[in-house]
Structures are given as structure tokens and as C-alpha cells.
Amino acid sequence: MGRTLPLFPEAASTQAGQVDILYFFVIAVSAFFSVLIAGLVITFAVKFRRRSPDAVGAPITGSLALELLWSIVPLLITMVLFVWGAWVFLDMARPPRGSMEVFVVGKQWMWKVQHPGGQREINELHVPAGRNVRLTIGSEDVIHSYYIPAFRQKIDAVPGKLTTMWFNATTPGEYHLFCAEYCGTKHSGMVGRIVVLSPDDFESWLAGGSGASPAVSGEKLFTDLACNTCHLGGSGGRGPVLNGVPGSTVQLADGSTVLADDNYLRESIMNPQAKIVAGYQPLMPTFQGLVSEEGLLQLISYIKSLPPAAAGSGHTAPAASPAPSGATPGDGAGQ
Numbered sequence: 001m002g003r004t005l006p007l008f009p010e011a012a013s014t015q016a017g018q019v020d021i022l023y024f025f026v027i028a029v030s031a032f033f034s035v036l037i038a039g040l041v042i043t044f045a046v047k048f049r050r051r052s053p054d055a056v057g058a059p060i061t062g063s064l065a066l067e068l069l070w071s072i073v074p075l076l077i078t079m080v081l082f083v084w085g086a087w088v089f090l091d092m093a094r095p096p097r098g099s100m101e102v103f104v105v106g107k108q109w110m111w112k113v114q115h116p117g118g119q120r121e122i123n124e125l126h127v128p129a130g131r132n133v134r135l136t137i138g139s140e141d142v143i144h145s146y147y148i149p150a151f152r153q154k155i156d157a158v159p160g161k162l163t164t165m166w167f168n169a170t171t172p173g174e175y176h177l178f179c180a181e182y183c184g185t186k187h188s189g190m191v192g193r194i195v196v197l198s199p200d201d202f203e204s205w206l207a208g209g210s211g212a213s214p215a216v217s218g219e220k221l222f223t224d225l226a227c228n229t230c231h232l233g234g235s236g237g238r239g240p241v242l243n244g245v246p247g248s249t250v251q252l253a254d255g256s257t258v259l260a261d262d263n264y265l266r267e268s269i270m271n272p273q274a275k276i277v278a279g280y281q282p283l284m285p286t287f288q289g290l291v292s293e294e295g296l297l298q299l300i301s302y303i304k305s306l307p308p309a310a311a312g313s314g315h316t317a318p319a320a321s322p323a324p325s326g327a328t329p330g331d332g333a334g335q
């Protein structure tokens, strides 16, 4: 844009404004008290200065009113900051249902992206304006951080788990993408761009690419890795039926329950002994080293794409905890 260096990045997501207002509020409160305190220090230093060599100050024994004032006022201000900050944070932490889900994998030193339709990109991300987009982010090696200043969004890509970011881009254009966590020699080169397109342009962009969708690739992996020899479509397999598992509450062998979110599915593939489903033996081998991070996302995408549990399956999950938390199967992948 302009030649002058902007003080602030553009605000190009629905959340950017909320973050900025909160930020300016913090700045304003800090500035107000900095000026107030510095002003009082100077004023008092002048007003109550020693006027003769043997002057002695009056003894002060304290003031309840003052003590209360400077305890209660900061308490109220910090509570406002806490509640307001938590509200903005929680909004950012919870992707709305029905968001378009895009997979992102960080590795030294690039960002690999796969769209629900199978389109792939490296160090770029094309998204439509005006639509909720959810990024599910993994790392192939070390900790990276996916940072889009114009959206006021930043989330770490952590090896061994999946993290999520969501945004709704407001303005078509190109925006910076940075890696914001030092990740080795070429960390500073791990940059790219976010391209926000109008919905029509986005559709044409999508049409220009092709490839198997993550769910289809995942189905192939599922067969290639012989997952289907134990996880049968119906009951009677050595492993649990996977239909309807994502988003449900799963009853475990040790009596506890777990919400089957992305990280649970991931862990169950990489470290199957960690949580054994009630009624099953700990037979499954680990797939650590056999599946790439992208492959994992594809497997998860495939499992999410399965139709809800078939009647009569031996699947224990929904029985253990009826209705509420089991309400989301099929939602996640956005296929």
C-alpha cells in the first residue's frame, strides 16, 4: 500500500476490531496511570520539598479511605480486562459450527495446506471473504506458529498435537503470513501470504485445482495401513467401530470418559495404548513413524466423513453418554 510504514497492520477479519479495541483500552489505561503517577511524583516532589536543613516531615499513620480506593479501583479495572479478554479469547478459541475446514501442516521451513476439496498449496492460503474458516494445524517437526497479523490471529503448530484457528476474512486482498516461533535456520524465511478472494473468485480458484479430498486420501490410507482389518464397518471387529465417534463421548476401559475431538483421534492413532475403549483389548500397534502429519489429518478427515454409527454396532460411545455431546458427528470435517 502506502510508502510509509503503517503503525498498525490492516484489520481484515471480524475479530481484528475486537482485538484492537481491547488493545487500545489497555494502552489507554496504562497511559492514564503512567501520566497520573509520574505527574503526582513530580508535583509532590516540588510541593513537599525540604525547605530548610532541619525540616522534619509530619508523621503519617495511614488512611483507610485511600487504601480502599487504591485497592478497589485497580481490582475493578483488572476484572474488566480479565472478563473482556477472556470473552475475546473464548470467541477465538471456538470455531463456529459449519466452518470450512482447512488443514495446515508446518515443517522446516514451509506451510503445507490442504483444502476440503483436495486443493493443495504451499506458503499460501486462499480463502473466501465472508465465510468462517477453521484451520486445523499440526507440525511435522518442531514448534512453529501460524501468524496472520491482519487477522490478529496467531496459533502455535505443535508436534504431537493439533491446534485450531478460525477467522472470517472481511476484505479481499493479500495479507502477510509469518512463522512466529523460532524454528531453526530458515525460520525468517518461513513466510507466505493469505489471499482473500470474493466468493465467486474463490470458486473459480478452487475449480483450477484438483486432487483427492483429504477424506478420500484418508480412506485410501485406512486401507493401505490395514486399519480396516480391525475397525470393521459393523460390530465384531477387534477394534471399535469408528462411525459416529468424532464429537461423541467415549467410555474408556478404566471407567473414565473422553470427548472424541481431533486430538483424541490423533492420539489413538499415534499412541493407541494411551486410552483404551471399554470392551476392547489393547492390541493396536502405534502408527508413529508410519503416518505423516498430513496422513493423520487425512485419516481423521476420513473418520469424520463416515456416516453415523449403524444400528446394532457394538460401539459403546453413545450409550455411555447420551444426547448432548454426541450431537456433533459429521460436523467437523466440513466436507
Ligand code: CUA
Pocket (backbone or CB within 6 Å): 106, 107, 109, 143, 144, 145, 179, 180, 181, 182, 183, 184, 187, 188, 190
Ligand atoms: Cu517455523 Cu519459525
